[in-house]
Amino acid sequence: MMPIDTPSTPAAEPSQFALLGQRRFAPFFWTQFLGAANDNLFKFALTVLVTYQLQLAWLPPSLAGLVIGALFILPFVLFSATAGQLADKLDKALLMRWVKSLEIGIMALAGWAFVQTDDQVRVVTLLACVFAMGLHSTLFGPVKFAYLPQHLSERELTGGNGMVEMGTFVAILLGNVAGGLLIGLPGTGPAAVAVACVALALLGRLSAHQVPATPATDPGLRINLNPLTETWRNLKLAHxxxxxxxxxxxxxxxxxxxxxxxxxxxxxxxxxxxxxxxxxxxxxxxxxxxxxxxxxxxxxxxxxxxxxxxxxxxxxxxxxxxxxxxxxxxxxxxxxxxxxxxxxxxxxxxxxxxxxxxxxxxxxxxxxxxxxxxxxxxxxxxxxxxxxxxxxxxxxxxxxxxxxxxxxxxxxxxxxxxxxxxxxxxxxxxxxxxxxxVPEYLLRFVAFVLTHVVYRLRVSGVEHIPAEGPAVIAANHVSFVDALVLAAASPRPIRFLMDHRIFATPVLGALFRLAGAIPVAPQKEDPAVYQRAFEAASKVLADGDLLGIFPEGGITRDGRLQPFRGGIARIIERDPVPVVPVALLDLWGSSFSRIEGGRALARPLRRGLFSRIGVAVAAPMPARGLTPEGLQHQVQQLLDTHSLSRTSTP
CATH class of the missing domain: 1.20.1250.20 (MFS general substrate transporter like domains)
Structure with missing residues (x-):
């Protein structure tokens, strides 16, 4: 089993579908798949039964779907707060097994009810089972989404969630189709539904038995049985x-x-x-x-x-x-x-x-x-x-x-x-x-479009960016969109320290302001802005976030790496955090860089769409003993080693 909360290496992550062959994911996937299929097979079969095959004055066909849906959702409102506490307090694999054992009991009762001849007893019991299955899903929901981050690395989370989301909707579809077909079988429909529901519950329990241990994240938690106060408490925490x-x-x-x-x-x-x-x-x-x-x-x-x-x-x-x-x-x-x-x-x-x-x-x-x-x-x-x-x-x-x-x-x-x-x-x-x-969504969207339409971005060494904790991301400065390219390459959000003049650029300036970029001016030009910038940068690092800087102090005018200034030394002297060297590759001469002669943004799209660029990341350098010259040397080595084209194209 993969260590809990430990990222895997990129070489171990060939595809999201490969997760289906791994014990840390496959039993969990099939457990939630079978549960979703059973929920929907049972509910849809009951809806068809009440709508087309039974005549009940107190439950007309026009209201059947609404009543069944309301009974299924009601436990989410009543018991989700308690379910979340249980998922944090207990081993999630153990809780899954308990929930799946509960499903077997509910489906056994529902199976008995489906084959009864007294319509009143049958429907009342089945409606009670709908509520009970809603409770089952309520208990499983927090476990389902809290399980993944304990077994998947950050680079696997999107693929894992995608597989779960896809599996859930496929299970819903298959459950509805199977429920409608089985309940419609002449003479044997209710019995067939009963057998199918119990069989799916048993398969789900067998699958849950293979789910690896998933330790509690807060084993000392005291359960608060009041759903209102507990829900309010957790919303405040999320806020x-x-x-x-x-x-x-x-x-x-x-x-x-x-x-x-x-x-x-x-x-x-x-x-x-x-x-x-x-x-x-x-x-x-x-x-x-x-x-x-x-x-x-x-x-x-x-x-x-x-x-x-x-x-x-x-x-x-x-x-x-x-x-x-x-x-x-x-x-x-x-x-x-x-x-x-x-x-x-x-x-x-x-x-x-x-x-x-x-x-x-x-x-x-x-x-x-x-x-x-x-x-x-x-x-x-x-x-x-x-x-x-x-x-x-x-x-x-x-x-x-x-x-x-x-x-x-x-x-x-x-x-x-x-x-x-x-x-x-x-x-x-x-x-x-x-x-x-939340401007982070908008910034990442613009960065996504930029690196998928205007440019074709290749990233190497991204695993060197710390998964958590403060660090300085130091890169060469080649174009007006360097910050967006770095934002697209980084798995974590970056707060950028940027030349105040770039904020006067139409559109980009507004976007950077919205994203919380920190303007900095030369000390001789505006001492107050200079001082505020370094105070803001220190707060970013104190909050445990990533700070992005361009130590050259301005965009290159000839495509070559310029000397690094002393601002990086001041930052790490005050906050001795790791510094991650980054090289931006082949942006010189592209749509948003200068060209020979120093002109900015001349001849947009002069290299066409899908122009190849790259980002190369080196291992973090400790703050102690780091000099601007040493950092510059490391970035230059990245440029020499990883350049995609080896030559500039104006």
Missing amino acids: GHLVVFRSLLGISWMWFFGAVFLSQFPSFAKEVLHGDERVASLLLVVFSVGIGAGSLLCEVLSRRQVEIGLVPLGAIGMTVFAVDLYFASSGLAAPAAPWGVAAFLAQPAHWRVMLDLALMALSAGLYSVPMYALIQLRAPKSHRARIIAANNILNALFMIASSLLAGAMLSAGFSIAEVFLATGLANALVAGYIFLL
Whole structure:
């Protein structure tokens, strides 16, 4: 088993799919997969049973789905706080086994109820089992997301979360399909569902037995049984880490957004697309495949690090394709009889609808996976599960709010397509607000676009950047976007100390100010700005963060490394932290650098799109005995050793 909370080497990380062959991930993956499949097989089979096969005056078919969904969500509100405490206090592998043993008992009771002949007893017992399965999922939720950071390195978190997210939605899809097919078997449907539910529970328990030990992060914790005070306490704790807290809100908004669409698929298929129930199932398939594809795509696009620059990209896609879904579904002709799947697919206009759904779901995957990974990475280890439990409560409340608001809009006369349009536009406002509150998302997004469109970035030695604790990142200064390139290469956020004149640059200056870059001026030019800059730099290091500096003091005018100034010596004299030498490669002569003669930003895109650049990182140098000349020599060695082109191209 991989050591707890110890990063693996890059050579041991060939692919996120390779995790499925490793004991630290595979048993956990299949445990959560089987649990999600069982939840949805059971709930969907019960919904179909009540809707199509039973006649109960107190539970009409129109309310069956709402009641079942509410009973399943209610435990998340009531017991998530307690579940989070248990996940922090106990060994997570042991807790998984207890939860899976509970699932066997619940499914055995549900199996008995499915084959009863008294409809009243049958349905009341099954509804109680829905609540109990909600409790089972509530207990498992914090364990599920707190387990990963203890067994995966930072460079594996995005891929691991992507696999879990993909697996969950595939399990939901397969569970719904299997539940509908099994309950529909003539004469033997309920018995078949009973056998399937118990079998999945047993398989889940066997899988949980293989999950490796995962020590408690706070074994001395005293359980607070009051969910209100405990939830409030953990939200306050998360609020102390603003990026974490606002990421919790961002994830809850994603569940609000998704719940609007998922809850309306049957009505959307019937009333807007004029299809039968199989068309509604097709929409669910398309949406689930999109979520899975987006979740897996995160690792490919993020270069195996927690790339929160994908979050704005996902938010943009969610809005664009939700809005286009409104236009794609407007004015569709109604056939004489509802479309079957084959007839539905034969209509070209319907492919635009499915493409919008698929790309909207893919965007939601890009949006959510990095946020989950960021919370796992930045939340305090001792309270990680409790913060995730608080997030589960927020998710449940946001989903309830989405149902109420969507229902109010439909009751007020809005069409389903108009509800989708309003949700897409609201997403743009909410996302914009979050990104202004947390500029790190916006900075990483711009850095992501820059290094995937304007440039093609290759990074070597990134493992030398400390995973935690303060350090100075010292790099040569070649272009106006050096800070963005370094931000894209680093797995951790960097606060930059930058020449005050760059803040006067249109767009870039505003972006750097928003990202909290620290302006510095020569001491002779402005002693007050000079002094404030070094005080701010000291605070960054005191907070345990990374400080980025360009020791040359300005952008090179000839492409060569300039002498390093004494500012680096002053910084490490006051705060003796490790200094990480970094070389920016082949940016000279590119779109945002100077060219021969010293002119800045001349002939934009003169090297075209996808111009090759690189970042090379050396092992940290201790502060003691470090001189500007010694640091300059190390950066020059990196430039000589790692240059991609060996020559400059003006």
